[in-house]
Amino acid sequence: SLFLLILKQIELDSGEFHLPSELVIAQVFQEITNQHLSAMDYTLSGDEALYTTLERLKDDHTKLDADEISELHQTMDQLDGYAAQSKAAKLLTGLGFTQTQFELPVSDFSGGWQMRLNLARALMCRSDLLLLDEPTNHLDLEAIFWLEDYLASYTGTLLLISHDRDFLNNSVNQIVNLSRQRAMLFNGNYASYEAQRREQLSLQQAGYEKQQKEIKHIQHFINRFKAKATKAKQAQSRIKALAKLEIIAPAHIDSAFQFSFTPPEHTPHTLIKIDDVTLGYQNNKVLANINHKFFITDRIGILGANGEGKSTFIKFIAGKLKALGGECEHHKQLKMAYFAQHQLEQLDANDHALGHMSKLNPLASEQKMRDHLGCFNFSNDKIEQKISTLSGGEKARLVLAALVYSKPNLLLLDEPTNHLDIDMRDALSIALQSYEGAMLLVSHDRHLINTVCDSFLLVKDKKVRVFDGSLDDYRTLLQTEPAAKHLKIQKNKNTVSRQDQRRLDAERRKKLRPLYSKLKKQEGLMEKLAIEKQAVENQLTDNSLYDANNKIQLKSLLAKQTKISKDISLAENTYFILLEEIETLEK
CATH class of the missing domain: 3.40.50.300 (P-loop containing nucleotide triphosphate hydrolases)
Incomplete structure (x- = not known):
């Protein structure tokens, strides 16, 4: 306006x-x-x-x-x-x-x-x-x-x-x-504004609380003495003073969005293996010779100019695009959730937010779905409003709400902050920081990238390669182009013949095979221990167990819980040692 x-x-x-x-x-x-x-x-x-x-x-x-x-x-x-x-x-x-x-x-x-x-x-x-x-x-x-x-x-x-x-x-x-309905000017950039605004709100709230005490004190005097002839004059004076008082409004702090990801049900170590994949449309190659593995601990930002193939790559990972060549192996327990801008247009315009969420789980109670949507700032009115009347930001929040509800162990996010205001972007950043699965992010929001990504892939010149640097390094790289030879890209500089390479690969596979076998056994042990621990914890929720008569049984269960916890810790240590050995060999 x-x-x-x-x-x-x-x-x-x-x-x-x-x-x-x-x-x-x-x-x-x-x-x-x-x-x-x-x-x-x-x-x-x-x-x-x-x-x-x-x-x-x-x-x-x-x-x-x-x-x-x-x-x-x-x-x-x-x-x-x-x-x-x-x-x-x-x-x-x-x-x-x-x-x-x-x-x-x-x-x-x-x-x-x-x-x-x-x-x-x-x-x-x-x-x-x-x-x-x-x-x-x-x-x-x-x-x-x-x-x-x-x-x-x-x-x-x-x-x-x-x-x-x-x-x-x-x-x-x-x-x-x-x-x-007011405009306030702050000197400085946005970070400075946030600091000044917090201080201003704090002072305003303190002033409001102090004034409310003063008003209460004056009002108490008026109520007590206005009917007494000896004090009527003082009471009238305080009534006038109260009328002239410039009321301080309570500090209004915008309601903060807050949501979180439920831990995924399964967290297999290696989620996806890509081997010599080529991507494109109708034989028009966009990306070629892609080789990469995605692990449960990955939090990857995908860099590259528009048109280089970032969205093509993430569509392929999401299963929305078939490869022109090569192989891609998904773990059987992989559960992906994919956010892309086109999904906003694909929402049923005649449905409403509650109906959209209920389709994800028809057995869930209406109240549970309302509570979930409430975390994404959907009021009761908005929840039953036609999707066609929602703003771009509200549609994006609805898609995010559905994505969070699905409990994925791999998140694929393609420009998730478009249409989102700063509060919702902050909420997304905080939720992603505590997310326990893997994540691939395409975004132009540097604050989000810096707060949630640990590593980067660079999509450039029809290649997908690891970028060994920070977002600031990437900006420096762009400023110094076309000095592309200075790219911090992981490359194997030692060239070997195909025959030697096949021999080296065979030796590596031979060493890896028993390690993968041990890793699989360790995964099975960890799952078994997790089930045993859950069973003991379920028994410990029985209130009758804490009666004096059941003291021996309680002590036995607590001892069993402690032992299982120690076994889980030992199993996890062994698991991660094996992972390190495998990753070292694979490199």
Whole structure:
């Protein structure tokens, strides 16, 4: 609404609003009208005066006299027009377009890439005020890094709406908080705002509590003495003082979302083995020679520019795409949960949140499903509201609610934070940190990546390889390209003949076979002990066991519980020693 007011698309209900008439405002449009223009021309059209001049210069010069042509070239000089194509090319390249795409018509691009063109057009404008509403939603990490650097050199005033805390931290020096129909200005970036806001709320709550005590004391005096003639004057004085008192409101802290993942029922060590897999569409290879194993302890962030194949890779893992070649082996106890943006569109528009959840488990009570949805901030009204009327954020929360309910041991998350506000993003981050299964994450939210990922895979040049570094290292890498030889990618630099390689592989398999056999036995032992422990703990829930008459039986059960716990600890230690041996050999 604030942006619409600035753009004069809505009027004030009350009060005053002033905007200098000569102010040039740039905004990112949600639609594209000139679909026939090339990407380059569409970007150039963001500078209206320059684009008009360029178009006139393209006209037949026989229609223009010498003075008109001279005037147009003079205007080009004033607008720095001869460098315009270079500027537009830098904008398009920074936002991920290749040089071969510059001359393609806008209509050839998908919706997400058209939004990038709208952003390029807005940045091309020589503006005094730049309005950006969630500009990172359609960008990958590479484009976000570039946009941050670009905005750092922008000389006008930037007004930015974003749920990306890292982007806010790196792009703004003031925060306006719109809450409860009021606007409050805070100096500093988002991290500074959070600290100031916490302190402000703490002081406000302390002031409120102190004032409430004072009001209670005054009211007690009034109630006690207003009927007594000797004290009536003092009582009236306090009534007036109470009426003049500026009431401090209690601190309003936005309700925090909170949910957690139920531990998976099974946690096998190796979930997926991929051997020499090739992926693509109709024989068009997107990724080739993929070799990787996913373990229960993996928490992997998938890096790579848009179009490199990140979503293709995660679709294959999810079983939504068949390989063109190679093998992929899933553990029989693997249970995946997959979050992707297209799932929001696939929700039954005529159903409601409660109905959607009930389909996952028809035997579950309605109250249990209501409680589960409540963790995702679905009120009673929203729970029975048609899905077609829900916002993008509410649909995303519903898909997440269903995903959490399924108790997976492998989470596949493809841009899960799109449409989510900062509170929900924080809740997702906290829940994922305590999640006990494996996770693969594609996201442009750096805060989420940094808080939940332990390692990275880089999808680049039709390969999927381990990236041995942090997110900051990845940004540095992008800034130093095309020095691709400096990539921190795990490679085996020792080249061997195919015959020698087969011999080495055979020797390794020979050593691994007995270890895998021991590992399987150890898994069976751990499962057996877990069942025994659960049986003892179930017996210990019997209240009658704690009667004096059953003292001997209780003591026996407690001793058995202690022994089983020690056996489990010993079995787990043996299990992890075997794992280390196996992983060392596999490397």
